[in-house]
Amino acid sequence: MDRRCSSSADSRLTAREGCSINSTPICRRAESYEAKEVKCISDVRRTFCLFVTFDFLFITLLWIIELNVNGGIQNQLDKEVLHYNYRASFFDIFLLAVFRFVALILAYAVCKLRHWWAIAITTAISCAFLIVKVILSKLLSQGTFGYLLPIVSFVLAWIETWLLDFKVLPQEAEDQNRYQCILDAAERAPLVSGGPLSDGQFYSPPESAADSDEELDDKHDPEKGLIQQVI
Numbered sequence: 269m270d271r272r273c274s275s276s277a278d279s280r281l282t283a284r285e286g287c288s289i290n291s292t293p294i295c296r297r298a299e300s301y302e303a304k305e306v307k308c309i310s311d312v313r314r315t316f317c318l319f320v321t322f323d324f325l326f327i328t329l330l331w332i333i334e335l336n337v338n339g340g341i342q343n344q345l346d347k348e349v350l351h352y353n354y355r356a357s358f359f360d361i362f363l364l365a366v367f368r369f370v371a372l373i374l375a376y377a378v379c380k381l382r383h384w385w386a387i388a389i390t391t392a393i394s395c396a397f398l399i400v401k402v403i404l405s406k407l408l409s410q411g412t413f414g415y416l417l418p419i420v421s422f423v424l425a426w427i428e429t430w431l432l433d434f435k436v437l438p439q440e441a442e443d444q445n446r447y448q449c450i451l452d453a454a455e456r457a458p459l460v461s462g463g464p465l466s467d468g469q470f471y472s473p474p475e476s477a478a479d480s481d482e483e484l485d486d487k488h489d490p491e492k493g494l495i496q497q498v499i
Contacts, residue, residue, distance in 0.1 A: 312439045313376060316431050320372045323424040327365035330420065331358055334413040355405040361417050364394055368425065376432070382440065387432045394425040 309317070335344035348357040368390045375386035398418050401407065407414035 309377065309380070310436075310440055310443070312436050313380075316428070316436050317373060317377045319431060320369055320376075320428060323428065324365050324369035326424070327362060327417070327421055330413065330417055331362045334358055334417065337413070338410075354401070356407075356410070358407070358413065358417055360401070361398075361421055364397055364421060368394060368428070372428065376436075382437060384433055384437065387429050391425050391429045395422065398422050 332341070335341045335348070338344055339347075348359045352359060354360065371386060371390050375381045398421060402418050407418065
């Protein structure tokens with residue numbers, strides 16, 4: 269990651285040095301994209317991370333409501349956590365939301381990955397676990413939350429996958445390609461333009477017509493030239 273940052277910084281420095289007067293609009297566009305890259309995280313990636321946080325908080329809220337409805341938080345915590353039963357407890361669905369939150373925030377907010385393999389792993393594990401739990405457990409006989417928690421967790425996991433695969437990664441790839449095109453144009457602009465004039469390109473103006481006429485008269489009238497020399 270440090271190499272990528274240093275190489276991008278070198279490319280920005282080269283493009284900034286190569287900007288001439290004729291390429292000022294290109295330089296301004298490049299600087300605007302540089303300002304976007306200075307941000308710790310892009311807007312679309314930040315939206316994705318916010319949705320991942322919403323997923324974790326929403327599942328947590330639903331689980332706390334379920335604990336409170338079914339006999340009190342302390343009694344249900346003792347029943348679902350300390351005496352965990354795979355067939356009757358919702359605690360594992362909460363842990364699944366924690367797993368998704370930690371894995372996706374580490375992958376796409378801290379490490380800033382630009383690949384879909386992390387979200388593919390979390391979604392596959394979530395779907396497999398929820399399907400097996402619904403088939404083998406007795407959640408569907410425990411009222412509304414027996415349906416609500418597995419379905420909501422399943423849907424949120426797939427919405428996260430859709431956001432990353434169809435919004436975050438394509439948008440960031442498009443921004444990167446556009447920024448690279450602007451850098452290339454800024455590097456080519458000094459080669460296309462004429463550049464500043466060198467010292468050798470400055471020349472004195474030709475002699476005026478009056479001076480040339482006087483010299484011509486002196487050549488045709490040698491006596492006048494001799495008289496001027498004597499005077």
